[in-house]
Amino acid sequence: MNKIGFNVLAWTAAVSDDLFPVIDRLKGIGYDGVEFYLGAPDLAAYQRMGNYTKDLGLETTAVMTLGKDDNPISESVEVRAKALDKIKWGIDRAHALNAKIICGPFHSGHTIFVNRPAQEQEYALAGEVLAAAADYAAQADITFALEALNRFECYLCNTTAQLLKLVKAADHPNVRAMFDTHHANIEEKSYATAIDIIAPVLAHVHISENDRGTPGDGQVLWDDAFSSLAKINYQGWLTIEAFSRNDPDFANAIGVWREFSDPWDIAEKGYKFIREMSAKHNL
Helix, strand or coil, X not given: CCXXXXXXXXXXXXXXXXXXXXXXXXXXXXXXXXXXXXXXXXXXXXXXXXXXXXXXXXXXXXECCECHHHCCCCCCHHHHHHHHHHHHHHHHHHHHHCCCEEEECCCCECCCCCCCCCCHHHHHHHHHHHHHHHHHHHCCCCEEEECCCCCCCCCCCCCHHHHHHHHHHHCCCCEEEEEEHHHHHHXXXXXXXXXHHHHHHEEEEEECCCCCCCCCCCCCCHHHHHHHHHHCCCCCCEEECCCCCCCHHHHHHHCCCCCCCCHHHXXXXXXXXXXXXXXXXXX
16 A cells, blocks of 8 residues: 655645644654654754654655756756756755655756746756666665645646656656646646656656645545545555645645644645545555
8 A cells, every 4th residue: 555644744844843742643643754844943842753754654755846946957067067066955855854755846846937838958958867866865875755846836847747758858757746636636638647757757646636625525536636646556645735824824835824733634634535535546
């Protein structure tokens, strides 16, 4: 059975000892792992969290983003160098967490637009930065699982077809892809086609409702998603990513202006939902 994870961004973008009670309760629900955002600066906090989750028998994964000042597809050589440094910074923190996957849209600056479609040169630039960073990640046995985002957050990769192009541009065994049901619900024609396209390089999956609330309570075509993952014999994480207003700074940064569901409602019902859908579709 695929491992089930929960992203603690439903509570906070921070990594600190304050999360220990949350981690305990997620373990009690039945989760196999926890996902953390790589943003907090204190390396020691990641090490403590890595030790704490390991002692509980939980695995970890990580997610990260980049911005204007460290954008891998910037025309500026200096900015692209900062992007490489920032990804390496994230790798160090993921390694401290004992995470083997860093997922997210760190192929380009989040919500950074240039008022035109993506150009081939930008895929090449991103691929160059990611390949260099992946050499560093490989030393820690960490794999990148790059993410396609909806058109309101990104212009480089909105679909799995564009994401596959990017992974091919990087041409590195540690550069792979993830699939997020929320973004696919906006951008893809069908889950089956999108998952079939990305299947050869798929390394991670985010289970996320159309409104970012409790999986199963919204409009995502879950039977299509789970049956398609089963068809390709996907054997990786099924990690819930949901958001709230609990961390106002992070919520403001990603445009979360209201509460979608209580985080514990998401965690408890979401876990049950994934188990049920996995069983239904033999995933």
